[in-house]
Structures are given as C-alpha cells and as structure tokens.
Amino acid sequence: IDQVYLAAAKVGGIVANNTYPADFIYENMMIESNIIHAAHLYNVNKLLFLGSSCIYPKMAKQPIAESELLQGTLEATNEPYAIAKIAGIKLCESYNRQYNRDYRSVMPTNLYGPHDNFHPSNSHVIPALLRRFHEATAENAPDVVVLSLIPIRR
Structure with missing residues (x-):
C-alpha cells in the first residue's frame, strides 16, 4: 500500500x-x-x-x-x-x-450530495435544512423552524 x-x-x-x-x-x-x-x-x-x-x-x-x-x-x-x-x-x-x-x-466543509443522511436527529446542517424545507412545503406550513430557535420565512 x-x-x-x-x-x-x-x-x-x-x-x-x-x-x-x-x-x-x-x-x-x-x-x-x-x-x-x-x-x-x-x-x-x-x-x-x-x-x-x-x-x-x-x-x-x-x-x-x-x-x-x-x-x-x-x-x-x-x-x-x-x-x-x-x-x-x-x-x-x-x-x-x-x-x-x-x-x-x-478540513472539508459541510457538503451535500446524493444519498446524504436526512435523518431528523442525525443529519448534518444542509440535509437537515433541506428536509425541513421539504416537509414544510408538503404541509403548506407558513414557516420553517431551524434548530427550534427562530422561525425563518420560506
């Protein structure tokens, strides 16, 4: 090797x-x-x-x-x-x-790509945000909560 x-x-x-x-x-x-x-x-x-x-x-x-x-x-x-x-x-x-x-x-940065981990509690930032945006869109939610701290408008 x-x-x-x-x-x-x-x-x-x-x-x-x-x-x-x-x-x-x-x-x-x-x-x-x-x-x-x-x-x-x-x-x-x-x-x-x-x-x-x-x-x-x-x-x-x-x-x-x-x-x-x-x-x-x-x-x-x-x-x-x-x-x-x-x-x-x-x-x-x-x-x-x-x-x-x-x-x-x-030191690679946070990246996103095919087959990423979208688990609600074990994913990294970008896949977690994508999941939340997708769920909010599917539910016609007016806001997306990020890290349960502040609402962010879509």
Whole structure:
C-alpha cells in the first residue's frame, strides 16, 4: 500500500452529538489512532486525514485561517467530535515529526450530495435544512423552524 486516505468517522448532527458525546470522542479517536498507527506499522509513508471545519473556534475570525486552530473555544454542541478530529491532526503531525512520515490533514466543509443522511436527529446542517424545507412545503406550513430557535420565512 502506497497511500492511505482516512475518511472514516462517526458523524451525526447536533442532536446526536449532544446525546452521545462519549461515543463521538471515543470512537473517532480509536478510528484515527488505529488507522494512523497501522499505516505507520505497515510502512505507509503517505496518509491523508480528513478532519472537519468544526475544529476551529466558534468565534474564529472569517475567513478562517489555519492559525486559528486551538485559539479559542469550540462550538459546545460538537466539542467532543472536534477534539477527536484535532487529536487526529496532532497525531499526523507527531508521526511526521518523529518518524519522518508524510501524513497530511485537510478540513472539508459541510457538503451535500446524493444519498446524504436526512435523518431528523442525525443529519448534518444542509440535509437537515433541506428536509425541513421539504416537509414544510408538503404541509403548506407558513414557516420553517431551524434548530427550534427562530422561525425563518420560506
């Protein structure tokens, strides 16, 4: 094996992150630790780790610079997930420094595509919004409630 692409993760929406914080931090740290270490043990020199944009502070200056990492408080709703992703980044950096590996981390944004997860409590922001808009349209609702905080007009 010449390269490893580490995109595996336990993911979910705000409700799932709030309900299962220990599962999110533990399972993601185990996935990252096991795969990154196995890549090293099998002498794989190149690894690409997919992190998450949630690793940056909640109030980071926009547009977010890489230097913002660990410079402020994380969003509370997904802090365990974010901490696990930060651990993966630091693990890659540590293998690079100690073992001269080429393990890199990239932070994809929230995306939407075919076969996305539209579950009412486990989806990410974009699919969750699309589901709510679809349901409101089907029910002829005058408003769409986002995160049960404020009504937003269609």
